[in-house]
Amino acid sequence: MTPALSEIQWEDPIVPIYVDKHWEQEVKQKTGSVMDVMRRVSPSPWLRQLCLEGSAPRMVHITGQLAAMMGMVTAQENACRYCYGATRATMRILGYSEKRIGAIERDVQLADFNERERAMLHFTRNLARSNPRPDRQGLEQLLSVGYSQQAVAEAAYFVAFNCLFNRVSTFMAVPPAYGYERFANGILGRLFGSLLARKLLIKPVSAVDEKPIFGRFSTIARGLAGLPAASVVHRALEGAFASSVLSMRLKVLMFGVVARSLQCAYCESECRDLVRRLDISPQEFDLALGSLRDAQLEPHEQEILSWTRNTVHYQTQQIQVSTRALGAIIGGERLIEAIGVASLANAVVRLAVIME
């Protein structure tokens, strides 16, 4: 059952704040403020860049109002107290009444939403939940109410990568933005909200003419051709796999574990291609995925692989407790990287729905 905001159990922060003045300056320049999560991810160059891009997504088809609703539903499904509270507050600033927000949260009384909005909210919930992950039929429902193929791909990207940000915030137990929530729900929010709303609303951009994309999981990125999202996904994947904090073997196995958990045949076959290049035999790969153990991994990496399986479907407090335990074993820098890779794997495997 999707939880209400007040029902989410939330631990104390697991990853500390890292001070990096240069990074904070860059974030402030691009977004106007430095969100707490930006400081916590700062030791990982690819992850912090991805979070920065995610804080102001460039969308062609998904309107700002729809994106706000989709963001809140995704955060609610992932029971991320930080993101759910923040997206809910943003909706208040955008002018949504408590009643209307409540209707979206409870997934009831959506009669005053149009057919396209209802279909999109349904798809968002199902993809975020991924139990099971939506299939071709789920995509066709969106196409049947008038969304283009590219709009559906963009929606899948938006939900999948929000799942990533929800996971990053949850696994790090980023403290909820109570100040922002109070502002949005208070008199100040009502007085000055409309001024802020224009800034908060995602503005549509034009389609882009991207260069052909090659590399790991490039078929997925190519499925987003013409959208700014394609390069975001590509850069994130390349950055994560290029990072030397965790071994390539572990990262591929982490993607494999998530792919198997969500029954994504396409992603599992991509992982098989990658392990072949690493001189890992298919038998070794199957054994590792079947047992969640791999004799070639370092002991700390073995811990990360076991933990990865828990990142697909989880109870918030349980995953935070196990992430803290993992951090105590593997250390801060590796923990941030593990959180990033596991979250990215969860996003990419969910996004692979567009390959259906």
Add this chain to the structure above:
Amino acid sequence: MTSASVVLATLAVLAIAGLGMIVLSMKRRQRLLERLLDRTNEKLEQLQTRFSWFAPADIVEHLTGPTGSSRPYRRQVTILFADIRGFTSLCDRMHPEAIVPLLNGYFEHMSSAITTNHGRVTELVGDGILALYGALETNPWQAQDAVLSALDMRESLRQYNAQLRARGGTELRIGIGIHCGEVVAGVMGNRELSKFSVVGDAINVASRVEGLTRVFEVDLLITDPVRAALADGFTLHPMAPAPIKGKQDSIQTYAVEGLIQEAKADVGMRRPSHRPGNL
């Protein structure tokens, strides 16, 4: 001003006042209805949350949706059946007020071992526990999870028995049977009593296998399909094929001693150490 216009003005004022009263009363009524709707929504939400303790979330959503029904589905699951040895005779010997806390403590220890390893306790029948793996969400590691749960249950019971011993109470012994196969899951029952449950031959086999633990005098048995789905890393001992009720052929089972040392080190973080044993 003529008397006619006075009458007209009075009528107009009365009409406006009347309309105003009607509008006010309608508004009041609307506010009441809105409050009622909010309260109903709140109650529905609470009901859904409570309901989700008893059935999977998607089943709850179907049941509380417009059709009010949910379609049963088939799923590949792993079934764990656990039972306390000689519980009936224990009940005869013990004071009723001592039985319930003993049983509750036992259930608490066992449930924790099951849920920690991705299982779900589906039924508590007397002193018996039926737990499922892979019933709520697809779980490629369900066989491993079930066996790890059983090993945790063994360890947990050891700890619980130590507590009981310290209090001068009776120690418990259990038998656990694990089998996997396809089951039908859904909401079953009638208007008086319905519950989310699973049915299928695999459930019966798991229960019979648990019964075999008494025959072989071991605490944990798994079937051949579970062994086939199980990753390496467990010390297993094949038992003699044994007949079970409802099956023409004898069934091959394996006693699980524990994790082999290397695997124990690998999964060390997520679970306590396991000592092979026979409780």
